[in-house]
Amino acid sequence: MQALTxxxxxxxxxxxxLLERLYLPAVFKGMTITFGxxxxxxxxxxxxxxxRPFSPVFRGLHILNRDEEGRENCTACGLCAVACPAEAIxxxxxxxxxxxxxxxxxxxxxxxxxxxxxxxxxCGLCEDACPKDAIYLSETFAPADYQRxxxxxxxxxxxxxxxxxxxDAYKKALGNRVQRGKVNQ
Amino acid sequence: MLIAIDLAMIxxxxxxxxxxxxxxxxxxxxxxxxxxxxxxxxQDRRGPNxxxxxxxxxxxADGIKLFFKEEIIPNLSSKFLFILGPSMAMLTAIMTSxxxxxGDTIHLFGRDISLQIAxxxxxxxxxxxxxxxxxxxIMIGSWASNNKYSxxxxxxxxxxxxxxxxxxGITIISLLMVTGxxxxxxxxxxxxxxxxxxxxxxxxxLLFLICAFAECNRTPFDLSEAxxxxxxxxxxxxxxxxxxxxxxxxxxxMFISSVIMSTLxxxxxxxxxxxxxxxxxxxxxxxxxxxxAALMIKVVCFLFxxxxxxxxxxxxxxxxxxxxxxxxLIPLALLNMLVTGLVVLLKMNHWHF
Ligand code: SF4
Ligand code: SF4
Numbered sequence: 001m002q003a004l005t006x007x008x009x010x011x012x013x014x015x016x017x018l019l020e021r022l023y024l025p026a027v028f029k030g031m032t033i034t035f036g037x038x039x040x041x042x043x044x045x046x047x048x049x050x051x052r053p054f055s056p057v058f059r060g061l062h063i064l065n066r067d068e069e070g071r072e073n074c075t076a077c078g079l080c081a082v083a084c085p086a087e088a089i090x091x092x093x094x095x096x097x098x099x100x101x102x103x104x105x106x107x108x109x110x111x112x113x114x115x116x117x118x119x120x121x122x123c124g125l126c127e128d129a130c131p132k133d134a135i136y137l138s139e140t141f142a143p144a145d146y147q148r149x150x151x152x153x154x155x156x157x158x159x160x161x162x163x164x165x166x167x168d169a170y171k172k173a174l175g176n177r178v179q180r181g182k183v184n185q
Numbered sequence: 186m187l188i189a190i191d192l193a194m195i196x197x198x199x200x201x202x203x204x205x206x207x208x209x210x211x212x213x214x215x216x217x218x219x220x221x222x223x224x225x226x227x228q229d230r231r232g233p234n235x236x237x238x239x240x241x242x243x244x245x246a247d248g249i250k251l252f253f254k255e256e257i258i259p260n261l262s263s264k265f266l267f268i269l270g271p272s273m274a275m276l277t278a279i280m281t282s283x284x285x286x287x288g289d290t291i292h293l294f295g296r297d298i299s300l301q302i303a304x305x306x307x308x309x310x311x312x313x314x315x316x317x318x319x320x321x322x323i324m325i326g327s328w329a330s331n332n333k334y335s336x337x338x339x340x341x342x343x344x345x346x347x348x349x350x351x352x353x354g355i356t357i358i359s360l361l362m363v364t365g366x367x368x369x370x371x372x373x374x375x376x377x378x379x380x381x382x383x384x385x386x387x388x389x390x391l392l393f394l395i396c397a398f399a400e401c402n403r404t405p406f407d408l409s410e411a412x413x414x415x416x417x418x419x420x421x422x423x424x425x426x427x428x429x430x431x432x433x434x435x436x437x438x439m440f441i442s443s444v445i446m447s448t449l450x451x452x453x454x455x456x457x458x459x460x461x462x463x464x465x466x467x468x469x470x471x472x473x474x475x476x477x478a479a480l481m482i483k484v485v486c487f488l489f490x491x492x493x494x495x496x497x498x499x500x501x502x503x504x505x506x507x508x509x510x511x512x513x514l515i516p517l518a519l520l521n522m523l524v525t526g527l528v529v530l531l532k533m534n535h536w537h538f
Contacts, residue, residue, distance in 0.1 A: 021508070024391075027494070027498055030498060034493065034496060035227075042229050044231050046234070
């Protein structure tokens with residue numbers, strides 16, 4: 001019969017000769033191979049001490065953004081929740097009362113904003129949907145936890161640190177976002 | 186006179202026993218660590234490196250973990266035998282170290298202390314007897330577990346030991362024809378003066394090495410604990426420190442057989458082959474210490490070989506194992522014995538037929 005591809009290989013089933021039955025030549029061959037591996041470079045890195053750099057488009061935990069004055073950007077329009085394919089986002093809107101201008105950028109804000117990290121697939125569609133640049137995906141993982149309820153991230157956990165009151169933490173949370181913006185443009 | 190017991194000698198021997206047992210345990214402990222490191226290195230991994238610097242405390246952590254595990258004794262097992270199994274495996278593993286000459290005599294506190302617990306004149310036979318007893322630990326434990334897989338593992342271990350013990354015994358016979366003594370100490374002294382036995386018995390050494398792998402139940406001969414066929418093999422039902430004993434006795438066995446191989450074929454505490462060390466003009470104590478170090482280096486090399494082979498070669502199939510034992514090793518060992526006998530006879534006859 002003609003083979004469909006010419007890659008077929010006939011398996012040889014002849015009985016082993018004495019040398020092969022002794023196994024020793026094959027054993028030595030294998031041992032030289034493994035010995036050679038002792039001097040190979042190891043691809044593993046020591047994780048918590050050393051971290052691999054993420055790609056600039058990495059999508060990790062969400063961050064709710066503030067503007068330069070530290071006001072929350074989100075206006076609770078719900079576009080992110082609608083865009084979310086995993087239905088991970090819930091929110092409740094509230095109206096800004098006079099005197100709260102320092103806190104919220106728009107007249108309407110999210111009083112409650114939750115993302116269920118167990119549902120989220122980190123697709124980044126919420127970031128794309130947001131008209132206010134209020135949400136973006138950072139470069140950190142959701143850490144492990146013992147309880148499911150702990151994976152529903154509240155607004156307090158999602159909000160970026162205040163840029164004026166805690167500038168260092170703000171910078172850290174921002175990460176490479178500035179450069180990332182350039183990549184996207 | 187028999188009554189005149191030398192109290193100081195008993196004390197010395199006791200101290201020696203404690204040191205040797207402790208050292209064996211310690212080395213076995215770090216053999217587990219070394220095993221994991223070697224495995225990692227051979228597989229381009231890093232191995233344990235979290236507990237202490239370079240993971241040096243890993244065996245301690247493992248030991249503590251085993252101690253705190255729940256101790257499970259199956260309901261339908263025979264309890265006495267179930268506990269006897271691992272104890273026996275451990276006991277026989279340690280017992281062999283009694284007759285190993287760890288070094289030359291040292292001179293301490295005005296006494297000549299031989300670094301050997303007992304110079305038994307049937308030395309090598311004692312080793313054989315005790316090592317073969319080791320399989321009883323496995324057999325008893327596996328039988329007492331009342332578990333089919335365990336029993337199967339135990340049976341495999343027993344039949345494997347029987348098959349390979351034969352080849353090993355025949356190899357030893359040819360070695361004995363060369364040395365003409367059973368005492369390990371005397372063998373070492375002979376090798377110190379002449380050449381190492383491995384030069385007289387290269388094939389014998391190879392056969393002995395293969396059999397030693399089989400006796401230690403090490404890969405590629407670890408059919409008695411073949412996970413993919415027998416769950417855990419003979420220690421399926423064991424947990425906590427009893428499991429620890431089984432695992433640990435394997436490493437002690439490995440250490441002891443490395444020592445025995447070094448002693449039988451590589452001159453024991455002899456430092457270099459074909460070199461007269463007494464010409465170095467070092468004091469007796471220093472010579473003993475250097476000898477001990479030399480023995481340890483040889484042992485470490487063997488341990489590495491054990492691990493290297495384990496992480497290279499897959500496990501044999503059972504029929505391959507038996508084929509190798511009965512149809513290749515035993516005939517080769519017999520051939521080796523015949524040729525050795527012939528040469529020894531010729532030599533005694535001053536090379537006349
Ligand atoms: S990243 Fe995707 S799945 Fe996660 S919340 Fe945003 S839109 Fe939903
Ligand atoms: S994060 Fe953006 S899209 Fe989502 S509710 Fe707030 S403003 Fe709207």
